[in-house]
Amino acid sequence: MNIELPIFEQQLKVETQKYLFNGVQWASWLSIFLACVIIVNDVAKTAHLIVASQTILFVFPVFIVTILGLLAAKIIGEKKSNQTILITFAGILTLSWVYAVLSLLPYLDALDLETGGATLSGVESLIDILVLTFAIALFPHRGLMLTTVSLFIMIGMVVRIVELPGHLLFPLTKYLCLLVIVISAQKVLYSWFKKAILRDVEKQQLVKQFRRMALIDGLTGLSNRRHFDEILAQEIRVSERNRHPLSLILLDVDFFKRLNDKLGHQVGDDCLMALGRILSEIASRPRDLAARYGGEEFVLILPNTDTAGAETVAAKLKQALREAKIPNPDSDVSQYVTVSQGICQWQALESSDDYLARADSYLYKAKHGGRDTYYSDAAIL
Template structure:
């Protein structure tokens, strides 16, 4: 079982990209909401000097940018949207808002009296600043590209409207900038920590699953995993009427090997045998597992008895070619195995199939070992 996991840096980049896309969608939704609120506010004004057609015209760049982005998202998947495309969208949305705000302010004397226009435009800018800050906080550079032009525009408009008072707009700019920067740092730290912890949890889950299903010595499936897969394959054979075979394998005179050369040599023998088994059972659905002690098993879906016998003979040949020494064997100077081949038949339960394979294995041992018997 593969324990490869993406690094924290790779996953963080991926999550940041995903968040920026979702943040861009959210910024678009908020933009539409703000535009509707602006239209409603203008419609409720007692003075109707500014034509509705004019304000809609000013809003068109924002609408068109959002519409184009919606089409792109509809056509392409999230993974296909590059950072450059995302940046182009955000810049277009930003400039569209700057154009709209400037045009509203430039026409404000026709709608509002005194500094009321300034207050209204500043309110829109403040809402947009926080919208872009929240939508883009995972990337400080992109976030500043989104909020700084708006903050500078607000500063410029106030200085233009009230040229004798620089203290308030400058103080507001500094305070907003400090809030945005420190808030971004706090939120990004939390975001990064959450991503790293998620990676760690995924790794632990895979590791625990590996410990539960993989034999620690041979690094192939254990009996628990084999029983689970065998149950699944029996159900599949019942549905599809496809053949299913298993081969129960036992190392000949393994106890003598342990007694004469020690358990470490015995363990090395099992590891080498497991490698041979995985080379033989090499189709995607084939399964090689350690059944217990020196016993192994191969599960062969979509394989009838004759095919399983060919696999058993292939294992015998491959093991002979590896030449794992066994000086105390009664039949060979190298490791050999006895094999019991059994084909599943309709109505046979899991335990009955294993018992029949074990019976054939016993017959193979009784027949002199280093062979297989099949039923």
């Protein structure tokens, strides 16, 4: 099934924003957890409250940014958020972590005396976790993800070079390997992401197509009987609730069988399609409905329309058919296609079946009253 490019691109944009919204929230909650782990770890490993208070001071911006971001997400919501806001927040969260990591560096030597040299590996582990976190949270937005992840990887490389200046090969190799892994993984994941969205769009298009096939008459393009029944029941409920008038026009092509027998079924089908186009133009208001009732019978639902208004519509249809000049050489009333119409306005407590039966009785009177005319609640015209 071919998908229109604008539809897919629009859905891709929507799904990317949804993922970023949820991904940034997840990164925020994980940031709070990591900040708490850092504080608890330092308190557990050192006996100095001064060191612990300094650590709290370093990660305090992370707490502030994440809490404010989560509150903003709760207030704004996913639907009102946009990529600019999400990218800005992700950038601020990244900078708060950069500040926390860089602030810890001057204390590495002092902390190593307390922890036996374990702090450097701890900071590197934190950076690796941040790389993984932001790679997952931001992967649909390639530019933002690579910028953030590259920054963390570079900081990790610099930390190791500063602390262990005699070992340059390992941090450089690690930096390049992590960057290649992240770039290739993002490419693969984003490809799967796009394919999943494409399948979802295809599924939605198929559902719409199947629904259209279930509700639309294949020949005329008008609503079919099933759709008509649903809309009529719905409009009756609306009229019951609001006491607004609801009118119905049931119409039948005069001498259609003769046209089929004389000119063939293809000409008959062309006649019905032409009538369908005319009815679509006649039923032009948003809630008006033109439907193929069955065979050569059609029906119009006219909400907020009384009998007089429906008669005006019927007269417009007669005039439109005269102007269309669809041939019907075996008709007894005209050389062109005409219709007989039954018009009635819905009455309180009347069921849809009774309503249709009344319209059908008026149509019967119009057909036996000379055809090419309409009969209504008022009189034959």
